[in-house]
Amino acid sequence: MSSVTVDHVSPGHHGHGHDDHHHATPTGWRRWLFATNHKDIGTMYLIFSFVMLLEGGMLALLLRTELFEPGLQFFRPELFNQFTTMHGLIMVFGAIMPAFVGFANWMIPLQVGASDMAFARMNNFSFWLLPVGGILLTSSFFVPGGATAAGWTLYAPLSLQMGPGMDMAIFAMHILGASSIMGAINIIVTILNMRAPGMTLMKMPLFCWTWLITAFLLIAVLPVLAAAITMLLTDRHFGTGFFNAAVGGDPVLYQHVFWFFGHPEVYIMILPAFGIVSAIVPAFARKKLFGYASMVYATASIAILSFIVWAHHMFTTGMPVTAQLYFMYATMLISIPTGVKVFNWIATMWKGSMTFETPMLFAVGFIFVFTIGGFTGLILSVAPIDIQVHDTYYVVAHFHYVLVAGSLFALFAGTYYWLPKWTGYMYSEKLGKWHFWSSLISFNVTFFPMHFMGLAGMPRRYADYAAQFTTFHQVATIGAFWFGLSQLIFLVAILRCYAGKGERAPAKPWEGAEGLEWTVPSPAPFHTFETPPEVK
Amino acid sequence: MTPEQRRRNRIAGTILFVVVVAIFAWVVFRGSGFLGGVAGLTGR
Amino acid sequence: MKKLRRVLGACTLLVGGAAVAQVQDMPGGPRVNQLNLHEGVTAIARDQVWLHWMMLSICMVIFVAVFGVMFYSIWAHRKSRGAKPATFHEHLGVEIAWTVIPFAIVIAMALPATRTVVAMKDTSSADLTVKVTGYQWKWGYEYLDGNAAGVEFLSTLSTPRAQIENREPKGEFYLMEVDNPMVVPVDKKVRVVLTAADVIHSWMVPEFGVKQDAIPGFLRDTWFRAEKVGVYRGQCAELCGKDHAFMPIVVEVKSQEDYDKWVEEQKATMMANADDPTKEWAEEELVARGEKVYAANCVACHQATGKGVPGAFPALDGDASVLGPKGPQIDVVLHGRQGTAMAAFGNQLSDVEIAAVVTYTRHAWSNAGKGEDPIVQPSDVTAAR
Numbered sequence: 001m002s003s004v005t006v007d008h009v010s011p012g013h014h015g016h017g018h019d020d021h022h023h024a025t026p027t028g029w030r031r032w033l034f035a036t037n038h039k040d041i042g043t044m045y046l047i048f049s050f051v052m053l054l055e056g057g058m059l060a061l062l063l064r065t066e067l068f069e070p071g072l073q074f075f076r077p078e079l080f081n082q083f084t085t086m087h088g089l090i091m092v093f094g095a096i097m098p099a100f101v102g103f104a105n106w107m108i109p110l111q112v113g114a115s116d117m118a119f120a121r122m123n124n125f126s127f128w129l130l131p132v133g134g135i136l137l138t139s140s141f142f143v144p145g146g147a148t149a150a151g152w153t154l155y156a157p158l159s160l161q162m163g164p165g166m167d168m169a170i171f172a173m174h175i176l177g178a179s180s181i182m183g184a185i186n187i188i189v190t191i192l193n194m195r196a197p198g199m200t201l202m203k204m205p206l207f208c209w210t211w212l213i214t215a216f217l218l219i220a221v222l223p224v225l226a227a228a229i230t231m232l233l234t235d236r237h238f239g240t241g242f243f244n245a246a247v248g249g250d251p252v253l254y255q256h257v258f259w260f261f262g263h264p265e266v267y268i269m270i271l272p273a274f275g276i277v278s279a280i281v282p283a284f285a286r287k288k289l290f291g292y293a294s295m296v297y298a299t300a301s302i303a304i305l306s307f308i309v310w311a312h313h314m315f316t317t318g319m320p321v322t323a324q325l326y327f328m329y330a331t332m333l334i335s336i337p338t339g340v341k342v343f344n345w346i347a348t349m350w351k352g353s354m355t356f357e358t359p360m361l362f363a364v365g366f367i368f369v370f371t372i373g374g375f376t377g378l379i380l381s382v383a384p385i386d387i388q389v390h391d392t393y394y395v396v397a398h399f400h401y402v403l404v405a406g407s408l409f410a411l412f413a414g415t416y417y418w419l420p421k422w423t424g425y426m427y428s429e430k431l432g433k434w435h436f437w438s439s440l441i442s443f444n445v446t447f448f449p450m451h452f453m454g455l456a457g458m459p460r461r462y463a464d465y466a467a468q469f470t471t472f473h474q475v476a477t478i479g480a481f482w483f484g485l486s487q488l489i490f491l492v493a494i495l496r497c498y499a500g501k502g503e504r505a506p507a508k509p510w511e512g513a514e515g516l517e518w519t520v521p522s523p524a525p526f527h528t529f530e531t532p533p534e535v536k
Numbered sequence: 537m538t539p540e541q542r543r544r545n546r547i548a549g550t551i552l553f554v555v556v557v558a559i560f561a562w563v564v565f566r567g568s569g570f571l572g573g574v575a576g577l578t579g580r
Numbered sequence: 581m582k583k584l585r586r587v588l589g590a591c592t593l594l595v596g597g598a599a600v601a602q603v604q605d606m607p608g609g610p611r612v613n614q615l616n617l618h619e620g621v622t623a624i625a626r627d628q629v630w631l632h633w634m635m636l637s638i639c640m641v642i643f644v645a646v647f648g649v650m651f652y653s654i655w656a657h658r659k660s661r662g663a664k665p666a667t668f669h670e671h672l673g674v675e676i677a678w679t680v681i682p683f684a685i686v687i688a689m690a691l692p693a694t695r696t697v698v699a700m701k702d703t704s705s706a707d708l709t710v711k712v713t714g715y716q717w718k719w720g721y722e723y724l725d726g727n728a729a730g731v732e733f734l735s736t737l738s739t740p741r742a743q744i745e746n747r748e749p750k751g752e753f754y755l756m757e758v759d760n761p762m763v764v765p766v767d768k769k770v771r772v773v774l775t776a777a778d779v780i781h782s783w784m785v786p787e788f789g790v791k792q793d794a795i796p797g798f799l800r801d802t803w804f805r806a807e808k809v810g811v812y813r814g815q816c817a818e819l820c821g822k823d824h825a826f827m828p829i830v831v832e833v834k835s836q837e838d839y840d841k842w843v844e845e846q847k848a849t850m851m852a853n854a855d856d857p858t859k860e861w862a863e864e865e866l867v868a869r870g871e872k873v874y875a876a877n878c879v880a881c882h883q884a885t886g887k888g889v890p891g892a893f894p895a896l897d898g899d900a901s902v903l904g905p906k907g908p909q910i911d912v913v914l915h916g917r918q919g920t921a922m923a924a925f926g927n928q929l930s931d932v933e934i935a936a937v938v939t940y941t942r943h944a945w946s947n948a949g950k951g952e953d954p955i956v957q958p959s960d961v962t963a964a965r
Binding site: 340 | 650653657664696744750754756814821826920
């Protein structure tokens, strides 16, 4: 958040034909409610997503508490499944996606040399839809029947049986989805139309490339999700039979439509993370990113492939053998461009001159732990193996490795990296390191045993289990609490920066960093690049 | 932002918005029949 | 007082320790702290284990190589060691190599996997076909051919509620035991045809390497050939509502003779149990029978007290349709209630059972036979189908 209240007038500003801001920076609640400034909106997105992270985390701790021992100790199974469902929905739609949009808002205009996003007022609307959606989702716990308990995937026909909490979740997801779609439109148009002269697409920081590609994915698949949940709504209340076999519908149709969205969705949640890591590793290795062009092509390949692999989530639904084989082969292919990216990051590190401040710790940690998740994904793509571990804890382990040790760690990395630019203060390196090591270790304690449990047959979304799984469940629960507590270190580190404690940050606190964002002061002034910079 | 940039922004934004709505409509009306091989909206 | 507390504490520890120490590997089910897939009793399961070891080994080799390089670099190329940064940032040859070689590895992985996928999908030439139906929250088995044709029964979790609610110590087969297991002969190809009555369930037996979704309104199939006599256990593998964790699968694999004997016993029992739906039943007979049906089918939602769960499952005690004319209540039990979890029990229960359970609800708790039509005969139910 910019603590400067006076407009920064860049040298050489001659009042060109475009809009001149000759008003003072807004103050008070109006500044935030009516914000059109990409930095303010970015900040609000990040605060919202962190609150949602804590809420989703609480739900996880509640369900892991029930799972500490076999037997039902605290919660009825219906309530337990509300926790698992809402944990997923809140983390995906409330925490991870808005956090990356927050980064996009803050950094894309700065990195391409634009004064703001293309549609600044729509940007405001995009953000303020989020608290509405979040409140709607959270309140669904308190209506008769409670929140929906159909799993974040909301499969029909089970979701057709749910009470009013399900309808609230549908409306909330429409709202959150609309916000993301508008954000994606904004990002595409900003990147395509508003780059500074000389900033060709192949000169853009990779973070902008990954967001450009992600935004196209969002445009393509969020309407599909909207259609799927609308079809659920009409099946529930308006007499349609999309998913009801009794009138000629098909429950598996829901799965096709959902996963056509769902698979690209997981790449939506990881591509911006790749972009963040691709900014940080070169900065701290003091060496240019290895293979910039291949990184762009690899990202694009991953995105295109992500559209044609969805049914690997449906290997047990009984599709014909040709389909089973096709989806297995196509899914295995995605490991290739993903591997290329990992190799390129390591090649960037190779023969660099590395230091390991917190952003680099999280970035390297990401590469290491995300790759483990990538391997279990490759194993899952082998259909005969998937038949054994589908809907077991093996899958839970896989996606938490890529979403937590992947996406969330990248978000942490990016936060520490750009926090000096946002706040004007350096975070405490000691707190950052504690946060990193505590999170890395507790994360693995929580999720590594789940691989074993899944291989042994422990099913997902179970409130109770055979006693033979007890030890691993207890380890996972202890790890989960430890991981949750570790995030408080992060909170303290950030709050200290906003409160002005710590060293003042220079414009470029990181010796090896590159990019236009490091040419403006820290904290970044309210208005930047009102005159587009010259890019050679 | 120059007026030219504004104009191009508006065009790009409109195209993307239309694409979004089109995908939504297609999935509900045609896509349901295509993927599931059944009627969908009207049943049977 | 202090001594008493110390003794009590020690006893608790002993009992607790004993309870923990008592957890053994479950025969046919998960082993304690099991690390890997079940070795399996079918060729398919063994193929899956082999494939998994192959994938895991290749991934481990790549992992060690790649991260060996990375950690070496972290140590050797750090600024504090005086490393100066090189300036290279591309190399076509290397980039092509690390695209083409992984591509070749992936193809090598896909080849053995293809063979197993094709084998798993081949349900032809089965020796025995069994139809499996998923219900909320139990399984139904129906033998379609051979000497067992016509044998059908429901298979429900038999772990007592008291164990689940921690009022009793947990038994050896906690959560993975049923009243009526599926029984098949050893070394015979069994084709399993699956469907569901309400929502999607999934039939999983890890020792067989089998998992297949049971989808309402559709038939799917899978197969297994068990090579060893024994009892094998699995669980429902698709979220299906509140008791998703409480509808296990137990398959007993017997020798051919023992299987044939079992078939005869089943047929005999079915004959004996064949309730005559045309005769007039006495009130006490209906209520007594109804109480058993209620305990096996209704208590999960409507509760033993008949009070249901406010906001989720309606109370039957004092309910207008239970105290009113019999027609509407019979209709709900037979056909379920659209858009809720109330299943259509007409598919699962006989006319006698439905008449009995409806009669029971009209007599139980404060309803006490006070309302209209306290007795419902099986013939009423037959007429209402």
